[in-house]
Amino acid sequence: MSFLKHSIFLRIYTGLVCLVALVALLAYIIVQVINYQRAQDYREEMADGVAYVVSQVIARQPTPQSQLDWMMDVSRVLELPLDLVPAAKLDTSRSERRRLESNHAIVRYNAKTAVGDVYTRVEGISDAYLHIQVNKLSEVQIKMIPILILEDLVYYPGSEEQRLKELQPYFPYPLSFRNLSDLHLDMDQLSRLRMDKTQTILLYRDSATMQGTTITAVSAYTNVPNKVLVLGPVPVFNWLPFRLFAGITLFSLFMLILGVYALMRPLEHKIGKVRHALNEVRSGNLDTRVTVEGSDEVANLGLSFNMMTEHIQRLIEAQRELTRAVSHELRTPVARVRFGMEMLADTDDYDSRIKQMEMIDKDIEALNSLIDEIMTYAKLEQGTPSLHIETFALKGVLEQVLQETEVIKKDKRISSHLPAEDVMVETEYRYLHRVIQNFVGNALRYCDTTVRVSGGVKNGMAFVTVEDDGAGIPEKDREKVFEAFARLDDSRTRASGGYGLGLSIVSRIAYWFGGSVTVDQSPLLGGARFIMTWPAMRSSDHKKKSKRNKKESSI
Incomplete structure (x- = not known):
């Protein structure tokens, strides 16, 4: 039915x-x-x-x-x-x-x-x-x-x-x-x-x-x-x-014409709305939306049109923001490289030249890192990620991130509450690793002494949680941290490093996983708590939706 x-x-x-x-x-x-x-x-x-x-x-x-x-x-x-x-x-x-x-x-x-x-x-x-x-x-x-x-x-x-x-x-x-x-x-x-x-x-x-x-x-x-x-x-x-046969036939045809018109009129009306919206978008009005009525193919077409226009708007805004942010972010390392080159030209001291070359190399590496972040963000934002879905133990990816952060945690302490070995999830391993790594890296950067990592599956939804005992994030800024190149003015300053793309990348990964990412206050440590949830096992409907989203986003 x-x-x-x-x-x-x-x-x-x-x-x-x-x-x-x-x-x-x-x-x-x-x-x-x-x-x-x-x-x-x-x-x-x-x-x-x-x-x-x-x-x-x-x-x-x-x-x-x-x-x-x-x-x-x-x-x-x-x-x-x-x-x-x-x-x-x-x-x-x-x-x-x-x-x-x-x-x-x-x-x-x-x-x-x-x-x-x-x-x-x-x-x-x-x-x-x-x-x-x-x-x-x-x-x-x-x-x-x-x-x-x-x-x-x-x-x-x-x-x-x-x-x-x-x-x-x-x-x-x-x-x-x-x-x-x-x-x-x-x-x-x-x-x-x-x-x-x-x-x-x-x-x-x-x-x-x-x-x-x-x-x-x-x-x-x-x-x-x-x-x-x-x-x-x-x-x-x-x-x-x-005469009677001809009259009844003509009457029946007339009734069929009226009936077919009554059946097709709502469809024509809906298609007319989509056509009008397309003309509006073509004229440059990207705020145009189609009123979705019902749940048939035309309603799905209207919904897809609205998603497409929203995505186009988001892409245009992201492109503008990316252009502004990239130009701003590139100025500092480029200026340092230019300054280093001038210093190399002005000094004959061997040790000074080596030091300047090392600084230039670090700036070039920073530029490479920035370019990698920008490419990753652009790829996820444009909706064309190549997801290699596989089934694996959630505990394994959490343990790998914890081992990788041992060398950078310095005097910070990382506690964990890991799921059992048989807790399996179905998703892209590489991107999930990127999410957890970003959460833990941010937590280590802004905590006072302690970071706590946990994960598991509840009611069919997988989750990973990273908490710290730092200053936390004000409630009014919690949505802002997921925007590209966003930095807060108080505790999360530019001096702490990064380019402001990590959490926006996490947000897009969560979107393509069919889940969500949120931030609130940790009830255990008092600082920030980042949580990402997504379906532990991808249903056939979700897989079809993901394919459709990729197709719509690539239009």
Whole structure:
């Protein structure tokens, strides 16, 4: 889960998958809702004409009994129940009442039983509605539709075509009289129409157009010579017509565009911040920082950018300080060398010349030492140290430093509290030796009589501690001692020697070890106590971080 949280690719990909699933579900719901309404409209459109014609024929019957008899005959032929339902028993909505008042039919469809109830108004009957229960739909019912229309046309001799125009608004498909020769019927169909004047034939057409499958009903009509009544083409209900499919597709694409924009907008915003910060840095504003939001790759990019700008600032400041300090530090030995050379030129005494040459040699050695310190500091500050990581006993490096300082401790006393032989640490031996050597050298230089060295591993963190009984370091100056060429004005004076680079080098070593270095007051001896801590064993995350820091610092 943490990888998913921090990976932009997986976050966007997962977001897209969820977005596509959501849009697909939404599109499915929309299609279902639209198709439900389309199916209801289709049922009402198909029922309108038939119900209207039936109601017109019923209204023309002379007596109520003849109306019932005719409905029974039609019900038997259609194989569909027909009856009159009292208006008081039919609870209608406003839209249904509006359709009934305009002589249109209403359809109530029960999806569970697949039964549709059709209701329409009958002229002359105000207290009841015609009810047709459609529980099945077959060719029998379809063939009966033109027969019902023809029965209605019987009441309009000579004006059948005008009557068809009056009926047309109630039918969603064309009603017309057409010449038999225009229909391109085969011989079997032509013979059926000519032999049986009550015959109705159905023509099925399946096309790849938006209209899809259609049915056309053709019925002979004796009152109009050489003409047949044609109903249709009647479109079969298509659950996914082209227009609906195109509309849902465009809607889905639009929703995906909005979703992708919503997913990419935060990323674009974050990258825009980094780009703006880069432009600011390019213009010379090194104080620019990127606001880090989240913990993904772009946030890591912003964090790396901030680290890079901080490092660049530090390098520039270090370069300026190094330039100033080096020029200042070099003046003294160079001046002494120049003075010694002048003295050599002015004296003929052999002993004086030897003495001056020895002094010049010491100054040259001091220059070499200063150059070595400067190179070491610059190498660590620029972030390109070559760390040779190895595992070794911490006690061994402490003992080596103690042995090396025996010859320079003079009348000072060094006590120690060393770790056990099996206490192992994983780091760069050479740089750790340099840290301890610097601590002990400083302690011997500024102590009164005693220096104490200790080390060990606690809670996974290795540490070395060097304390002395000298004057200590004021709290306000404890951060300053780790700055390059920094010297304090009281106890740690220039007269004690050194160039002010030792502790700054220690600070950079601690940084590259993944640890820290601090100074405070020794609770045992009362003077200064220097402590460096670092991870005793380098984890894989720490190794990756170190490699990344090297890469960023070398940019």
